[in-house]
Amino acid sequence: MSNSNKKKDDGFRDLVIPILEKELNTTLKPEEEIPIGHPKTDHAFDLANGNKSIVIECKNYTWTKAGNVPRAKISTINEAVLYFSFMDANVRKILCLKKSVHPKRQETLAEYYVGTYGHLLRDITVYEIDESTQEIKKLFPLP
Numbered sequence: 001m002s003n004s005n006k007k008k009d010d011g012f013r014d015l016v017i018p019i020l021e022k023e024l025n026t027t028l029k030p031e032e033e034i035p036i037g038h039p040k041t042d043h044a045f046d047l048a049n050g051n052k053s054i055v056i057e058c059k060n061y062t063w064t065k066a067g068n069v070p071r072a073k074i075s076t077i078n079e080a081v082l083y084f085s086f087m088d089a090n091v092r093k094i095l096c097l098k099k100s101v102h103p104k105r106q107e108t109l110a111e112y113y114v115g116t117y118g119h120l121l122r123d124i125t126v127y128e129i130d131e132s133t134q135e136i137k138k139l140f141p142l143p
Helices: 001-023 073-084 109-120
Strands: 028-036 041-049 055-058 092-098 124-129 136-138
Touching: 001 028, 001 041, 001 055, 001 092, 001 124, 001 136, 028 055, 055 073, 073 092, 073 109, 092 109, 109 124, 109 136
Parallel strands: 055 092, 092 124
Antiparallel strands: 028 041, 041 055, 124 136
């Protein structure tokens, strides 16, 4: 990942921290190492609370300029979902996606992702964060 992309992603993560701390009523720490897989190997998740009972991945992705699906970025989201699948069932897993609207599309990128890949999400909660208004919207699971 280039330095500018890392700064952009860290900036989104840092914007998300107070929003999710309020929503989840907990304190979050960035870049938490958590062992996953068999054999266990440490993986740095974007955010976690103190006892690591809540683990969060943040993705600062947008539609392409032409309004196409950013396939490589979708693969990276799917990779995060895979990492979550190795965590204990009692861990609250949250995928936090940036709200990305394209004038040619009828849905946000996060809505597209949930609609297309929702069958992979199982026990993962998906939130969409609007960077400009700092509003949070739960997309998955719906009541």
